[in-house]
Amino acid sequence: MKFSIATWNINSVRLRMPIVEQFLVRYQPDIICLQETKCQNDLFPSKPLRALGYEHIIVHGQKGYHGVAIASRLPLSEDHRQDYCGVGDARHISAIVQHNGRRIRLHNFYVPAGGDEPDRSINPKFGHKLDFVEEMKALHAEREPGVSSILVGDLNIAPLENDVWSHKQLLKIVSHTPVETEGLLEVMKRGAWLDLMRQNVPESEKIYTWWSYRAKDWAAADRGRRLDHIWSSADLGLHLEGIDILKEARGWTQPSDHVPVTARFSL
């Protein structure tokens, strides 16, 4: 049986419902995980999502900033939200999804961007990001017996050399500094997570999921970064059919600066 899950930093879900609907109608993922919804729970646009068949919706929002949500055609249960760093930000939501007799724990993350200066002594936002990543190291893909795991989201770190347009030029740029990339690789290693995008595309090839709003012509410059990720426990890696990075969505009307990434499984 087919099973697919998409992740998209939507940068205001209310503003971008037209392109969310366009994506769901055209590509029909079973589940969509959103980040940066920037919307309180009672204002979340559940109705149009339900109308498209996404009847199971869990949200963790706050006013103005951050916010994560999961909308699913399959039942969700045992949902929870972890307050990473104990600062009250809405940056994580999790639930168990049931598919074809299998139970999958799904985590949806929005890791702090970390500001501009990659030095925690002068930039507390960078310190917060490092602390957040440190706390993620405790999350293991095989934590619950008999339950597989998927972790998705905007992790705001491009860990590999070909996850950025120029490794050399970005080494001191927040999202690609060694302390961040090593930290994220340690999260994967300690938690036994598989990088599904890199299982699908060799490390020698460039992959981007984000292109800055600040470029004059994002497509011509093509200075992207892979900030969005889909990880899984080892058992699910065997069932991955493919990964789709919808670069085209960066050129849609009033786009997010991130594009949707979808993992397709046969399970």
Place this chain on the structure above:
DNA sequence: ATGGTTGGCTACCAA
């Protein structure tokens, strides 16, 4: 080296 753009919400901050 610098500045570039976007969104939310209030007269700036975060990204």
